[in-house]
Amino acid sequence: MHTDIETSPLRPVPVAAQAVGQRPVEPKIDLLPIGRRAYGLLITLLYIFLLLPILIIVFASFSPDQRNTYALSNASLHWYREFFASNNFTSAFQFSLWLALVAAVLATIIGFITAYGIVRFTGRGRNLAQSLVMLPMMVPHILISLSLLLLLTVLPLMELSALIIGHVLICLPFTIAGIIASLEGVDPDLEAAAWTLGAPRWRVLIEVTLPLIAPGVLSALIFAFIISFGDVYIALFLSGPGVTTLPVEIFSYIQWESSPVIAAITTLQIVLIVLFGLFVERLVGLRTAMRL
């Protein structure tokens, strides 16, 4: 459509030709000499690359024998039975669920208070405050974990509380960012109106603000749960015998052998995570939840 303009660059641009308010037509993706087909192929291959290592686990979990095979014809649930029979793995699974729930609730509460403070009550210092609360993301998680382990030698702190604190720390940047994103969508005039009508601040918060951002808060909670549940770096140093999280239990197991029982456990984990992820997507959309 631009050909006549290209051949005579002096002709005025036909503004009226484009309907007002309509998104302009974007050029086709012909970046490189290889063209659209090659680009499409590259994208397809990248998706296969991203998903294959995860899908292969699901197949391997139905393997009929010790090897990680993927024969669909003689699929068996043997390794799932093995998992439920193994005390080590089931207790680690339960402990991980419990820990992730506790850490996610704490991180969401602190994250909400912090996000509300940043969005509504910081003036010029807002950008600084917003980057400072992201601190746990900038520091390598292995260092957070080691420092907390070192702290245990100084403070009379329980190992379990150090583990919870570590998980809360790594979840906080995500809950704060998610809740800030939802708070920005709330018109501050609504709060001001309630406030002018005589409601005290805490009542404004509970009766006006919180209901408006409930989906964002819930998705922050789920997101924190997912992060805590999948963490291996914090728990690597802070979980002791008897209180081991699932990822650490799997890590120490597959250092010595690889058996389809791990595939069965991770498949259950994948199903859980995907369900949660779809739920977050329904609530607020993953993009909002992940905004950093």
Next chain:
Amino acid sequence: MIRDPEARTGAFASILLSPITVLYLLFLLAPISYFLAVSFFKYSPAELFIPGFTTENYSRLLFDSYYRNVIYSTFRIAAVVTLISLVFAYALAYFLARMTSGWRSLLMFLIVAPLMTGIIVRTYGWIVLLGSDGLINRLMMLVGLVDSPAALLHREGTVIVALVHIMLPYMVFPIFSSLTSQDPHLVPAASTLGARPLRAFLEVTLPLSRSGIVMGSALVFTLTAGSVVTPQLLGGRDVTMMGQTIYNLVLSTFNWPLGAAVAALLVLTQFLVISLYFRKTRGAH
């Protein structure tokens, strides 16, 4: 009389921000500072470390060829992973930013889903895929490329492939946001002025997505340099990175001061990379 809701802003901000301040000071900044101070302490097999001041841990990192190699290979692997992820992630982010159909949210979800499963699951996926009776080996034997299963694990290349797989989503999202925040009229404007698609891309789209590129690269570089689990499981003894070295020094040799020195070096690099990011992105706006 209507009171100004913003009147006591400062006081409320400090009340609301005090929990996180206490939490970060007590459990993040103080212990990390103490841990980094340990890197100047003396190693003692009986008590882990003896408070004091010595630079011998750092001189060991610089002059012992073993540690020098570990540092070198860590940065080499991190750089290669960052570069490969950047190219692939740009292709994906550009594709997602340009598509308008309802498939977009599904395709975005397929990029986030691996991210959510955790590092251990993704690393395990590569073990299953590349093991001696894994899919790749079977395919290679089927087409007659090899006679017996090739040892694909315990190689630097394998570690790099798996790390690219793990890091790719972290690179896609910053680039995607910088692409979608661009004014959609710019590229049509450039082509109206006679720029061919490739030139419009190189001179408009690419420079404007610089903040996403720098942010994603800083994130991927630092995450890769600090990784432990993936190089440990896929690289074994043949590929050693700084994260693994810290892990082994602290949990097997109990040499806390040397482990702390390696960690300090890691944080220093991180700090340099991130400050580079802030300088570069400030220039972009």
